[in-house]
Amino acid sequence: MASFKGNRFLAMLLERARHSWMFVAFFIGFFLFWEYSIVWFDIPRYILTPPSVVIEKGAADLDRLLYYTYVTGLETTLGYAVAVILALPLGLAIAFSSILKRTIYPFIVCIEMVPKIAFAPLFISWLGFGLLPKVIIVFLVCFFPIVLNAILAFNSLSEELTMFTRSTGSGVWRTFFKVRLPAALPQCFVGFKYAAINATVGAAIAEFIGSDEGLGFYIQIVTGNMRPDLAFAGIFFLTLLGMCLFGMVTLAERLLIPWHISIRRAK
């Protein structure tokens, strides 16, 4: 039985490999090209460094990189969490209130047009170099996609399901928890994921504009010192951070709405 299971696992791995070998090959090819093109085209080290040097020099500066990852990670997570906590109830309220839909909703749609990152210098001039202005920028970047998707989510229950719940005499709360909320979750996650992708962007740009720590700060400083190797190391950790946040949101999606994932996969 165990060997049978083992065989199945092996078969699954082979199947995966068969589907993705081209991608893996391309990926490896890309890094090889990067590595050797610097020699071929005689690119100066202060402009671009090969990946092997990025790894070597990055490892030598690991302590600083890890600490800055922590700093930027904290800004990102806090801003994102506050955005979720505030945006979800607000989206819900707007979806169910015709007054809010005619007042706050158009206002939010207008603000959504403004590039939030443009506020970053203002917040930094008001609040200084610390954690708070960065959290606010990340919050602003994440808040709108979550609110707008939540409004869409809670407004898109089908006519039939609405009538079905009415025909059972079910109360507002019971209907909400048994039908409206689960029906809305897939669309809510569209907003959560979009926000997760943009959260680290917000944090990094806010740090570019004014800070004395964090990965954005690091990338800016080492680039000024003609150290593209360390800049790439910083970018690598920033990417890792973004992937972690996105991975966590995806994991939550998988745990909360496994049925939706299965349907998506079946299609």
Added chain:
Amino acid sequence: MSPGITFSEVKKVFGEGASSVHALGPVDFHIEEGSFVSLLGPSGCGKSTLMLMTAGLLKQSSGTISMGGGEVIGPRTDIGIMFQDNTLVPWRTVRGNIELQLELRGLSTHERRDDIHRLLRSVHMEDFADRHPYELSGGMQQRAAFCQAMVHEPKTMLLDEPLGKLDAMTREGIRRDLQSLWMQEKPTVIFVTHSIEEAIQLSNRVVVITPRPGIIEKIINIDLPFPRDFDVKNSPEFAAYVRETQEIFRSYGVI
């Protein structure tokens, strides 16, 4: 007022002014308790509208509908409804979807485990209780939706084109199950369809509705014995009913 369902001068106009649509009526008729009545008409003639008004989910523009001696003034919770698009939710299994009807009504699902199993067996779905809707064929989904609509044992059932999107063979099988269930429990059934044959095979009476604005052209009593299997469907009497109904739609240029 008598038991059963009575429609008096029921009319529905959607919207107001120049852009208003006169969808239905005025409609006057009575459905006896325990009978199986089909609403037959081309699409857009107001069948769903009439059904939703009967359920109290849509308000008529004028006229009254009464059910079981009381006027319909809001959503009726004592009936079972199958909507034109099924109300199976994707996050629950077949069993979970059936239980949803009970849970929304605040009824215990635990006490009715056996009932649910029996219901599923009566439509040959007992092996699919733990499947999700997206894993089922269209016919199985409709069978599941049917169980969801009648698990609370309503005395009145409103079925809006439950077989509309299915292939001919699947329809035949579900019709047979539907008929035997109706013969056992004898609920009052309003069955919406645009299939002439289906209406005649299943019903005590067929209410023939004209193209929009839908009004009742004729109510045909089907005096054929139940259960109506293939022998009945091949009989000259059955053919005569089909012809009679076809004549009506031909005169309206529908077919």
